[in-house]
Protein backbone atom coordinates (compact mmCIF):
# COMPACT_ATOMS: atom_id res chain seq x y z
CA UNK A 1 0.00 0.00 0.00
CA UNK A 2 1.05 3.58 -0.64
CA UNK A 3 -0.23 6.65 1.16
CA UNK A 4 0.12 9.96 -0.70
CA UNK A 5 0.44 12.84 1.74
CA UNK A 6 1.81 16.23 2.66
CA UNK A 7 3.75 15.98 5.92
CA UNK A 8 2.12 19.05 7.50
CA UNK A 9 -1.44 18.06 6.55
CA UNK A 10 -3.64 17.15 9.55
CA UNK A 11 -5.96 15.07 7.34
CA UNK A 12 -2.94 13.05 6.21
CA UNK A 13 -1.89 12.62 9.84
CA UNK A 14 -5.33 11.11 10.51
CA UNK A 15 -4.65 8.42 7.91
CA UNK A 16 -1.05 7.93 9.08
CA UNK A 17 -2.19 7.39 12.68
CA UNK A 18 -4.15 4.23 11.93
CA UNK A 19 -1.25 2.63 10.03
CA UNK A 20 1.04 3.45 12.94
CA UNK A 21 -1.28 2.24 15.68
CA UNK A 22 -1.91 -1.04 13.86
CA UNK A 23 1.66 -1.51 12.59
CA UNK A 24 0.30 -1.95 9.06
CA UNK A 25 3.14 -1.54 6.56
CA UNK A 26 2.64 1.36 4.16
CA UNK A 27 4.91 3.50 2.03
CA UNK A 28 4.35 7.20 2.61
CA UNK A 29 4.79 9.22 -0.59
CA UNK A 30 5.06 12.96 -0.01
CA UNK A 31 3.76 14.88 -3.01
CA UNK A 32 5.00 18.34 -3.89
CA UNK A 33 2.37 20.84 -2.88
CA UNK A 34 2.01 22.16 -6.44
CA UNK A 35 1.65 18.70 -8.01
CA UNK A 36 -1.91 18.93 -9.29
CA UNK A 37 -1.59 16.17 -11.87
CA UNK A 38 -0.81 13.19 -9.60
CA UNK A 39 -3.75 13.45 -7.17
CA UNK A 40 -6.13 14.51 -9.93
CA UNK A 41 -5.23 11.42 -11.93
CA UNK A 42 -5.91 9.25 -8.89
CA UNK A 43 -9.13 10.65 -7.41
CA UNK A 44 -10.23 13.38 -9.81
CA UNK A 45 -9.16 16.29 -7.58
CA UNK A 46 -6.13 17.78 -5.87
CA UNK A 47 -6.68 16.52 -2.37
CA UNK A 48 -4.63 14.33 -0.05
CA UNK A 49 -4.44 11.90 1.69
CA UNK A 50 -4.89 9.22 -0.97
CA UNK A 51 -4.46 5.51 -0.31
CA UNK A 52 -3.32 3.28 -3.18
CA UNK A 53 -4.29 -0.31 -2.48
CA UNK A 54 -4.40 -3.13 -5.05
CA UNK A 55 -4.37 -0.62 -7.90
CA UNK A 56 -7.31 1.33 -6.48
CA UNK A 57 -7.32 4.79 -5.01
CA UNK A 58 -9.19 5.94 -1.93
CA UNK A 59 -9.45 9.55 -0.77
CA UNK A 60 -11.00 10.95 2.41
CA UNK A 61 -8.95 10.52 5.56
CA UNK A 62 -11.67 8.99 7.73
CA UNK A 63 -12.64 6.50 4.99
CA UNK A 64 -9.01 5.39 4.94
CA UNK A 65 -8.99 5.14 8.75
CA UNK A 66 -12.16 3.01 8.75
CA UNK A 67 -10.85 0.80 5.92
CA UNK A 68 -7.51 0.07 7.59
CA UNK A 69 -9.00 -0.35 11.05
CA UNK A 70 -11.53 -2.92 9.78
CA UNK A 71 -9.13 -4.77 7.46
CA UNK A 72 -7.91 -7.46 9.87
CA UNK A 73 -11.16 -7.85 11.82
CA UNK A 74 -9.41 -6.51 14.93
CA UNK A 75 -10.28 -2.81 15.14
CA UNK A 76 -8.33 -0.68 17.59
CA UNK A 77 -10.64 2.36 17.60
CA UNK A 78 -13.16 0.70 19.86
CA UNK A 79 -13.82 3.40 22.46
CA UNK A 80 -16.74 5.84 22.56
CA UNK A 81 -16.26 9.42 21.45
CA UNK A 82 -17.15 12.42 23.62
CA UNK A 83 -18.84 15.52 22.22
CA UNK A 84 -16.63 17.79 24.32
CA UNK A 85 -13.57 16.61 22.37
CA UNK A 86 -15.00 17.39 18.92
CA UNK A 87 -16.34 20.66 20.35
CA UNK A 88 -12.89 21.59 21.66
CA UNK A 89 -11.29 20.87 18.27
CA UNK A 90 -13.86 22.88 16.33
CA UNK A 91 -13.58 25.79 18.80
CA UNK A 92 -9.83 25.82 18.23
CA UNK A 93 -9.91 25.88 14.40
CA UNK A 94 -8.68 29.49 14.57
CA UNK A 95 -5.25 28.24 15.59
CA UNK A 96 -4.72 27.22 11.94
CA UNK A 97 -3.90 30.91 11.56
CA UNK A 98 -0.89 30.20 13.78
CA UNK A 99 0.03 26.95 12.04
CA UNK A 100 -0.25 27.78 8.32
CA UNK A 101 2.44 30.52 8.07
CA UNK A 102 4.79 28.32 10.10
CA UNK A 103 4.18 25.28 7.91
CA UNK A 104 4.90 27.51 4.91
CA UNK A 105 8.35 28.44 6.27
CA UNK A 106 9.34 24.97 7.50
CA UNK A 107 11.77 22.51 5.87
CA UNK A 108 8.98 20.10 4.89
CA UNK A 109 9.34 17.74 1.91
CA UNK A 110 6.13 18.95 0.19
CA UNK A 111 7.91 22.30 -0.16
CA UNK A 112 11.13 20.90 -1.61
CA UNK A 113 10.87 23.34 -4.52
CA UNK A 114 10.24 27.08 -4.36
CA UNK A 115 7.30 26.67 -6.71
CA UNK A 116 5.67 24.19 -4.33
CA UNK A 117 6.19 26.49 -1.34
CA UNK A 118 4.80 29.49 -3.23
CA UNK A 119 1.78 27.45 -4.33
CA UNK A 120 1.00 26.69 -0.67
CA UNK A 121 1.45 30.30 0.41
CA UNK A 122 -0.86 31.60 -2.34
CA UNK A 123 -3.45 28.90 -1.67
CA UNK A 124 -3.58 29.41 2.10
CA UNK A 125 -3.34 33.22 2.00
CA UNK A 126 -6.50 33.07 -0.11
CA UNK A 127 -8.09 31.29 2.85
CA UNK A 128 -6.80 33.22 5.89
CA UNK A 129 -5.40 36.46 4.46
CA UNK A 130 -1.77 37.64 4.35
CA UNK A 131 0.63 35.56 6.45
CA UNK A 132 2.33 38.75 7.67
CA UNK A 133 -0.89 39.83 9.36
CA UNK A 134 -1.40 36.34 10.79
CA UNK A 135 2.14 36.34 12.20
CA UNK A 136 1.63 39.79 13.68
CA UNK A 137 -1.34 38.38 15.61
CA UNK A 138 0.73 35.53 17.05
CA UNK A 139 1.02 36.78 20.64
CA UNK A 140 -2.73 37.13 21.13
CA UNK A 141 -3.51 33.88 19.36
CA UNK A 142 -0.83 32.02 21.32
CA UNK A 143 -2.32 33.31 24.56
CA UNK A 144 -5.84 32.15 23.68
CA UNK A 145 -4.57 28.81 22.33
CA UNK A 146 -2.57 28.26 25.53
CA UNK A 147 -5.77 28.87 27.53
CA UNK A 148 -7.52 26.31 25.31
CA UNK A 149 -4.73 23.79 25.93
CA UNK A 150 -5.23 24.31 29.67
CA UNK A 151 -8.93 23.46 29.23
CA UNK A 152 -8.04 20.40 27.13
CA UNK A 153 -5.77 19.19 29.89
CA UNK A 154 -8.80 18.44 32.07
CA UNK A 155 -10.39 16.41 29.25
CA UNK A 156 -7.48 14.01 28.68
CA UNK A 157 -8.13 10.79 30.57
CA UNK A 158 -4.93 8.93 29.62
CA UNK A 159 -1.77 9.72 27.63
CA UNK A 160 -2.57 6.74 25.39
CA UNK A 161 -6.18 7.66 24.62
CA UNK A 162 -8.05 10.89 25.29
CA UNK A 163 -11.13 8.99 26.48
CA UNK A 164 -9.26 6.11 28.13
CA UNK A 165 -9.76 3.74 25.16
CA UNK A 166 -8.62 4.58 21.61
CA UNK A 167 -11.41 6.11 19.54
CA UNK A 168 -11.97 8.38 16.56
CA UNK A 169 -11.45 11.29 18.97
CA UNK A 170 -7.76 10.34 19.14
CA UNK A 171 -7.50 10.48 15.35
CA UNK A 172 -8.91 14.00 15.21
CA UNK A 173 -7.20 15.29 18.35
CA UNK A 174 -3.68 14.06 17.69
CA UNK A 175 -3.88 15.22 14.05
CA UNK A 176 -4.72 18.71 15.31
CA UNK A 177 -2.22 18.83 18.18
CA UNK A 178 0.65 17.49 16.08
CA UNK A 179 0.19 20.45 13.72
CA UNK A 180 0.13 22.81 16.68
CA UNK A 181 3.56 21.60 17.82
CA UNK A 182 5.06 23.75 15.05
CA UNK A 183 4.06 26.85 17.01
CA UNK A 184 6.71 28.15 19.41
CA UNK A 185 5.63 30.02 22.52
CA UNK A 186 2.58 27.97 23.50
CA UNK A 187 2.17 26.75 27.06
CA UNK A 188 1.64 23.01 26.95
CA UNK A 189 0.17 21.58 30.15
CA UNK A 190 1.99 18.39 31.17
CA UNK A 191 -0.97 16.03 30.45
CA UNK A 192 -1.44 17.46 26.94
CA UNK A 193 2.28 17.24 26.17
CA UNK A 194 2.38 13.68 27.57
CA UNK A 195 -0.52 12.79 25.26
CA UNK A 196 1.33 14.24 22.25
CA UNK A 197 4.54 12.41 23.13
CA UNK A 198 2.72 9.13 23.69
CA UNK A 199 0.73 9.35 20.46
CA UNK A 200 3.84 10.30 18.48
CA UNK A 201 5.60 7.26 19.86
CA UNK A 202 2.63 4.91 19.35
CA UNK A 203 2.03 6.05 15.77
CA UNK A 204 5.62 6.70 14.66
CA UNK A 205 4.60 10.20 13.53
CA UNK A 206 7.17 12.71 14.80
CA UNK A 207 6.00 15.95 16.35
CA UNK A 208 7.04 19.19 14.65
CA UNK A 209 8.53 20.89 17.72
CA UNK A 210 12.04 20.52 16.27
CA UNK A 211 11.02 23.09 13.61
CA UNK A 212 8.79 25.23 15.82
CA UNK A 213 8.88 28.95 15.13
Ligand SMILES: N[C@@H](CCC(=O)N[C@@H](CS)C(=O)NCC(=O)O)C(=O)O
Nearest residue numbers: 009010011046047048049060061062
Ligand atom coordinates in the same frame (compact mmCIF):
# COMPACT_ATOMS: atom_id res chain seq x y z
N1 LIG B 1 -12.12 15.75 3.56
C1 LIG B 1 -10.74 15.51 3.16
C2 LIG B 1 -9.99 16.82 3.30
C3 LIG B 1 -8.53 16.67 2.87
C4 LIG B 1 -7.86 18.02 2.68
O1 LIG B 1 -8.48 19.10 2.86
N2 LIG B 1 -6.57 17.99 2.32
C5 LIG B 1 -5.85 19.20 2.06
C6 LIG B 1 -4.47 19.16 2.66
S1 LIG B 1 -4.49 19.49 4.39
C7 LIG B 1 -5.59 19.33 0.57
O2 LIG B 1 -5.13 18.39 -0.06
N3 LIG B 1 -5.90 20.52 0.03
C8 LIG B 1 -5.62 20.84 -1.34
C9 LIG B 1 -4.38 21.67 -1.46
O3 LIG B 1 -3.66 21.84 -0.45
O4 LIG B 1 -4.11 22.16 -2.54
C10 LIG B 1 -10.16 14.41 4.03
O5 LIG B 1 -10.58 14.28 5.20
O6 LIG B 1 -9.29 13.66 3.55
